[in-house]
Amino acid sequence: MKTIKIILGIITALVVVFFSTGLIVKETTYTTEVSVNKPLEEVFASFNNINTVKKWIPELQSIDTLEVKPGKIGSTFKMVVNNNGEQVVIKEKVLAYVPNEKVTLNYDAGNMLKVDDYTFAYNNGVTTITNESSCTSNKYILSCLFPYFKGTFKQQDQGYLNNFKTFVEKQ
Known part of the structure; x- marks a missing residue:
């Protein structure tokens, strides 16, 4: 009986810690970085070319333009990604666009909302x-x-940046 109480106590503690995580950690943040041996203008143009994104994001099945706004801010795209055999539709929106300096993208994948500020x-x-x-x-x-998958998210994004570096440097 004592063993059962200890096991139930441990399980209860783990459940409380897990559900407390959502109250304490409101968003999961991380940074990734890559250095590319090419001029800024060429790197920025290649990075923002929707016709070549599939070459450095292997899971991307398709990307379709839904709306293009002047200056690109507010433009939206529909992406279809293969996630372990399941097709996931992601809506991408450009939140900020400063040529050769910055691009901020918002991704809405249903239950996951992500912002990438490059x-x-x-x-x-x-x-x-x-x-x-x-x-x-x-x-x-x-x-x-x-929060428990932060390392996985970071590893995936770093992999995409590394793929982009390889793609651009071969051009």
């Missing part, structure tokens, strides 16, 4: 792309879960 800097023949990401959810259970 900044571009050039120094001594190298363009550095820095991405400040934040993930939130409109579902409480997912908001409890996201």
